[in-house]
Amino acid sequence: MSFMPERRLGFSLVEALIAMTILLVGIVAVVRFFPMLFESSSKAALLTRATMLAQAKASEIQRDDDTSHTLAATIAYRATPTAPIVFPEEPALSYSFCGKSLLYPETDTTKGTPNVARVIVRYSSTYRPSEDVIYELQFYKP
Numbered sequence: 001m002s003f004m005p006e007r008r009l010g011f012s013l014v015e016a017l018i019a020m021t022i023l024l025v026g027i028v029a030v031v032r033f034f035p036m037l038f039e040s041s042s043k044a045a046l047l048t049r050a051t052m053l054a055q056a057k058a059s060e061i062q063r064d065d066d067t068s069h070t071l072a073a074t075i076a077y078r079a080t081p082t083a084p085i086v087f088p089e090e091p092a093l094s095y096s097f098c099g100k101s102l103l104y105p106e107t108d109t110t111k112g113t114p115n116v117a118r119v120i121v122r123y124s125s126t127y128r129p130s131e132d133v134i135y136e137l138q139f140y141k142p
Helices: 013-064 070-076
Strands: 093-098 117-123 133-140
Antiparallel strands (some): 117 133
16 A cells, blocks of 8 residues: 545635735735826826916917017016916916016026016915926026
8 A cells, every 4th residue: 555645626715815915915016006097197287287277378478479479578577477377278277477586586596687587477366275396498598
């Protein structure tokens, strides 16, 4: 008689629990990743939209300005931004004009050099009460 060990034809309970734990950890990691993915995707889409709308406003100012660029120069010399106006195309965003940078105020030099006309895009107050600046476009230097 030969003594051959019995062959098992399945998984033990411990092996099944370990496999389920590994699977569960993977699923939890994927589920936690999705909200961050959606948030960064929506931020990128809104920033792209803000860029396009700022370029449209700058083009509008340059198109409607006179040959001596009076309107653009007036904006460039503004020390404070104009009142924000909500974009009709994108109610989550508003725009204003200013001669000083709101994103990078330390880069502005005001000692004898003229400022730059800027379109400032921020969140509208109805969308986000903090009205954070999300994009700034320089379009004219007198």
